[in-house]
Each structure stands twice: as C-alpha cells, then as structure tokens.
C-alpha cells in the first residue's frame with residue numbers, strides 16, 4: 001500500500017514537473033528608445049535596435065547619454081547580452097561605433113544584422129577584435145534566413161523598409177522572429193507592412209506570437225491596414241508599440257484600442273520595463 005502511495009506521489013510530482021517545463025519562461029522587456037529594447041527570457045538577453053544616440057530628435061525618442069554609456073560599457077542591465085540584433089543601419093536604430101564599443105566590452109555578445117550594418121563596422125580600428133562575432137543575416141527581399149545563437153532561434157525576414165518605393169529603396173532591412181524560453185517574439189523594425197501575402201508566406205499564423213513589437217509611426221489608411229494585418233495574420237498575444245512621436249498623443253489612442261491584441265503597451269520612459 002505504502003509502495004502504491006509513493007508511486008502515486010511520484011507520478012503526481014513528475015506530472016507537475018513536466019507541466020512546469022512546458023510552461024514558457026518568464027519574459028521581461030525594457031524599453032531603451034524608439035524601436036530599441038532589451039528582451040530577457042529563459043536566461044538569455046537580446047538587445048535590439050538600442051545602440052544609437054548622441055543627438056536630439058523630434059520624431060522619436062533617443063537614449064539619454066547615461067543610458068548610452070551603460071549600453072556601450074555593457075553594464076547592468078546591459079551586461080551579458082547574448083544577441084545584439086539590428087534591423088537596419090539607420091541612425092535612429094544603429095550606431096556602428098556604439099555597437100563596436102559594446103562588443104568590445106561584452107565578449108559573449110554576437111551581432112546579428114544586415115550586411116549594410118556589418119560593413120559600417122569595418123572602418124573601426126577595433127574591427128579585427130569583433131569581426132568573428134558578426135553574423136550577417138542574408139535574407140533577400142521577401143525571403144527569410146535562420147540562425148541559432150546561444151540557444152535562441154533567430155529568423156530574419158527580408159521585409160523592405162517603409163517607403164521602399166522611393167526614399168528608402170536601397171536600405172537593407174530585416175524584421176526578426178526570436179524563439180527563446182518557449183516564447184516567440186516578433187520585431188517589425190521599420191518594415192513596410194503593406195502586403196498580407198508576404199506575411200502569410202513568412203508562416204505567420206502557424207505558431208502563436210507571444211509578443212510583437214510593432215512600428216506605429218504611420219497614420220491614415222496604412223495604419224488601418226497594419227492594424228488589420230496584425231489582427232488577422234500575425235495575431236500576437238501582446239503588442240508593444242514603437243517609433244512613437246515623443247511628447248505627442250499617439251494617433252487614434254492605439255494603446256487603448258483592443259483591435260490588434262488583448263494587450264497593447266505604449267512605452268514612454270527610457271528603462272521602463274514590463275515583467276512576466
């Protein structure tokens with residue numbers, strides 16, 4: 001009898017343990033500026049589009065100097081970052097010198113980026129010191145590239161940059177999907193979210209998206225289209241809006257609307273963070 005009871009307890013314990021292991025790891029997100037965030041999940045850290053600054057702008061948040069210092073020195077909370085991801089080489093997403101500073105001070109960091117961003121690092125005298133830790137994600141337009149770094153599955157989506165028909169035609173631009181700690185996290189960068197078939201071809205809808213970082217800077221018809229695309233095709237649990245105009249109310253109160261996801265978050269302060 002006692003043996004049966006012990007066996008039963010063991011089954012319950014193992015069942016609970018298995019149940020726990022199936023649960024996704026806690027996810028913490030810290031806002032830096034514009035489309036820049038620190039993502040922490042399953043013991044991994046991803047810093048995306050955050051290493052820029054040193055100027056002022058009216059159109060988006062720029063990291064304050066003290067925060068840039070923490071990032072470039074790889075000091076907490078920007079220490080032990082596993083992946084430094086860059087969507088494209090525009091100055092409101094990427095600064096080659098600051099990325100090199102961070103890589104020099106964080107020996108475990110791997111840079112994933114489009115070729116244009118990698119090329120921008122080559123003129124730095126410290127390039128030889130970091131070049132082995134650069135991974136160019138060669139996803140051509142409307143295609144994908146995949147790589148696993150530090151146990152994080154990275155899928156780069158070769159989406160054209162917003163306004164790719166004119167001013168940003170030659171920009172190499174990537175969106176990202178990260179699978180880490182049992183969660184799927186999506187970051188649009190400045191992607192031109194104008195084509196439902198592109199996102200269907202990427203495979204959206206096959207796996208649930210835990211969190212989507214969505215560029216929201218556009219207005220009017222294109223914003224309505226984007227909301228529909230997110231709601232119908234991407235279907236994330238949570239949305240964090242990016243590329244917002246500072247000191248101005250967002251158009252259409254997107255943080256309050258529930259048309260795209262159950263929860264919509266509007267970052268406002270540098271180092272503001274959201275836990276599990």
Ligand SMILES: [Zn+2]
Nearest residue numbers: 088090161190
């Ligand atoms: Zn851009």
